[in-house]
Amino acid sequence: MSQALAFSLEGFGSPVEVNLTKNLTKDQLLAFPAFEIWRDTLRQNLELQHSDKYHAFHKDPFTLRSITIQSVDWFGKKIGFVKLAAVLRNREDKQLPGIAFLRGGSVAMLMILRPKDSRDERLVVMTEQPRVPAGSLSFVEIPAGMLDDAETFSGAAAKEIEEETGFKLPRSELIDLTELALKNSKISEKSLQNAMYPSPGGSDEFIPIFLWEKELDRQEIEDLSGKLMGKRMQGEMIKLRVCDYEDLWREGARDAKTLAAWALYEGLNRAGIVQAELMKRRKKSATFSLNDGATAV
Amino acid sequence: MSTFTLPNTVPPVEITLPEGLSKEQLLKFPAFKDWLSNLQHNLALQDHEDHAFHSNRYELRSIEVNSFVMFGDNPGFIKIQATVQNADDDGGLPGTVFLRGGSVAMLIILQPDDVPEGTEEDKYVILTVQPRIAAGSLAFPELPAGMLDGNGNFKGKAAKEIDEEVGISIPEEQLVDMTDDALKSTNISGLWRKPESKSDPMDGIKEQLWSAMYPSPGACDEFIRLYLHQKRLPRSSMEKLKGKQTGLRAEGEKITIKLVRLEDLWKEAGRDAKALAALALYEGLRRETRLPAMYHS
Numbered sequence: 001m002s003q004a005l006a007f008s009l010e011g012f013g014s015p016v017e018v019n020l021t022k023n024l025t026k027d028q029l030l031a032f033p034a035f036e037i038w039r040d041t042l043r044q045n046l047e048l049q050h051s052d053k054y055h056a057f058h059k060d061p062f063t064l065r066s067i068t069i070q071s072v073d074w075f076g077k078k079i080g081f082v083k084l085a086a087v088l089r090n091r092e093d094k095q096l097p098g099i100a101f102l103r104g105g106s107v108a109m110l111m112i113l114r115p116k117d118s119r120d121e122r123l124v125v126m127t128e129q130p131r132v133p134a135g136s137l138s139f140v141e142i143p144a145g146m147l148d149d150a151e152t153f154s155g156a157a158a159k160e161i162e163e164e165t166g167f168k169l170p171r172s173e174l175i176d177l178t179e180l181a182l183k184n185s186k187i188s189e190k191s192l193q194n195a196m197y198p199s200p201g202g203s204d205e206f207i208p209i210f211l212w213e214k215e216l217d218r219q220e221i222e223d224l225s226g227k228l229m230g231k232r233m234q235g236e237m238i239k240l241r242v243c244d245y246e247d248l249w250r251e252g253a254r255d256a257k258t259l260a261a262w263a264l265y266e267g268l269n270r271a272g273i274v275q276a277e278l279m280k281r282r283k284k285s286a287t288f289s290l291n292d293g294a295t296a297v
Numbered sequence: 298m299s300t301f302t303l304p305n306t307v308p309p310v311e312i313t314l315p316e317g318l319s320k321e322q323l324l325k326f327p328a329f330k331d332w333l334s335n336l337q338h339n340l341a342l343q344d345h346e347d348h349a350f351h352s353n354r355y356e357l358r359s360i361e362v363n364s365f366v367m368f369g370d371n372p373g374f375i376k377i378q379a380t381v382q383n384a385d386d387d388g389g390l391p392g393t394v395f396l397r398g399g400s401v402a403m404l405i406i407l408q409p410d411d412v413p414e415g416t417e418e419d420k421y422v423i424l425t426v427q428p429r430i431a432a433g434s435l436a437f438p439e440l441p442a443g444m445l446d447g448n449g450n451f452k453g454k455a456a457k458e459i460d461e462e463v464g465i466s467i468p469e470e471q472l473v474d475m476t477d478d479a480l481k482s483t484n485i486s487g488l489w490r491k492p493e494s495k496s497d498p499m500d501g502i503k504e505q506l507w508s509a510m511y512p513s514p515g516a517c518d519e520f521i522r523l524y525l526h527q528k529r530l531p532r533s534s535m536e537k538l539k540g541k542q543t544g545l546r547a548e549g550e551k552i553t554i555k556l557v558r559l560e561d562l563w564k565e566a567g568r569d570a571k572a573l574a575a576l577a578l579y580e581g582l583r584r585e586t587r588l589p590a591m592y593h594s
Contacts, residue, residue: 037433071363097428100430102431131511131514133515135332135338136335137340137504182564185565192568199513249578249580250480263580267564
């Protein structure tokens with residue numbers, strides 16, 4: 001035997017047995033950011049059972065007994081997905097469904113363009129691309145990027161969306177909608193990500209949603225539309241489109257990210273929270289000029 | 298491991314199976330059938346002269362089944378790698394697909410009948426709260442939802458899930474299919490801001506996709522049909538339901554029911570893609586006064 005196929009995981013009270021697969025070592029698993037986030041989140045929420053006397057499971061709390069890694073997908077040198085089965089039992093020997101696909105998070109962007117000559121008009125940048133899992137060659141979504149190495153938005157995800165859309169997206173111009181919406185909620189589990197979870201029953205995937213608003217001369221937007229069409233003509237896979245904000249909930253009705261972004265933006269707008277943040281940002285930026293390099297390619 | 302050729306495919310599509318999964322089991326698996334049907338239909342659309350990919354078509358070349366999970370005698374979940382390429386694309390489109398089929402989710406809105414009809418006053422939404430180990434959570438608030446079992450009766454399944462999870466009996470006919478209604482009013486020509494002289498080649502070429510929200514179209518075939526039911530009932534009944542919320546659990550399950558104000562849903566269920574998506578569709582349809590009158594208890 002060249003390496004151990006099991007090890008003991010610390011930090012959960014009693015030791016948790018972790019069973020590995022042939023293509024995954026202990027060090028590789030512990031270095032996988034999605035596993036680290038999942039483990040820490042679960043540990044904190046298990047502790048809440050004890051500290052919160054109103055917790056549904058306070059009288060007979062669940063403990064994590066074991067984790068079995070069932071399969072690992074490698075993307076070159078990086079782990080792409082890990083499928084695992086976690087066993088959680090209480091004293092009555094009841095067990096919780098514990099299958100999880102760990103793949104980490106992505107980031108989505110609600111990008112709103114406002115023509116300077118109009119008070120109310122808003123246009124939203126959308127991507128359209130093949131999505132084989134949906135069986136589609138032209139699936140419409142708001143721009144998104146993978147979160148790499150448990151980083152925050154500024155990094156590979158920002159770069160990916162910048163490449164997709166041609167816009168420069170400085171962190172100072174972005175508003176984290178999910179953070180704003182969730183940080184004041186009454187939900188008790190604070191260790192969960194301030195993000196939208198597409199499929200919490202089967203996957204750890206979480207998606208923070210950001211807002212980026214930009215005023216442009218109408219001519220610039222018209223020029224943009226022309227360029228967006230041009231991108232498609234060159235045979236690139238991702239087509240960019242511009243959608244009227246008023247139609248967004250309809251045209252993006254199949255995309256969870258689009259609908260979620262719309263719901264959060266509307267809710268935060270109604271509460272005056274977006275406006276307050278935008279004012280803060282405008283005061284901060286010294287000169288907000290069109291020619292400052294934040295134009296589309 | 299075994300291989301076979303998918304019947305009626307041009308070019309012929311070769312399928313590789315792992316041990317333990319037969320050709321018949323795969324071809325009968327509803328999620329696989331539906332996914333393949335949509336993909337093949339949408340690939341065939343490339344025959345249209347006006348299709349963006351007409352001159353450089355994508356083709357399904359092969360499918361490798363990586364792993365599967367059985368639910369009893371039948372596959373419940375299958376992971377595949379599909380190779381979809383055009384003439385000059387070496388790698389092909391991202392083709393990892395988790396096949397699990399669809400679900401239904403319900404936005405159930407209750408309003409006390411002492412409030413004027415036609416207002417949004419005092420509206421409450423029913424949420425389930427349960428452990429979601431994949432998200433590392435023991436108490437994840439979500440809209441009530443259930444997985445489809447492949448028999449195609451969506452509304453029936455939705456009604457059944459509400460009955461089981463929430464203990465309320467709602468006739469199928471009283472459920473509104475929100476995604477369907479949203480997509481029906483899609484105004485393609487109004488959507489895209491395009492230069493006058495060019496027409497959008499995609500006009501009139503409509504893909505075959507589910508009338509549903511796709512949580513994770515980049516990796517998973519999952520689609521969620523979103524249903525709405527609105528009911529007015531005596532305030533005393535609502536108070537009783539609220540009183541039940543702490544501690545009511547369906548037999549043997551760990552589901553707690555919670556009522557939150559509709560106007561707070563974006564915060565209190567802000568992590569749940571289903572809740573945010575349903576909220577967006579509800580608001581959109583409501584603003585266009587396209588919702589039926591509420592039902593009376």
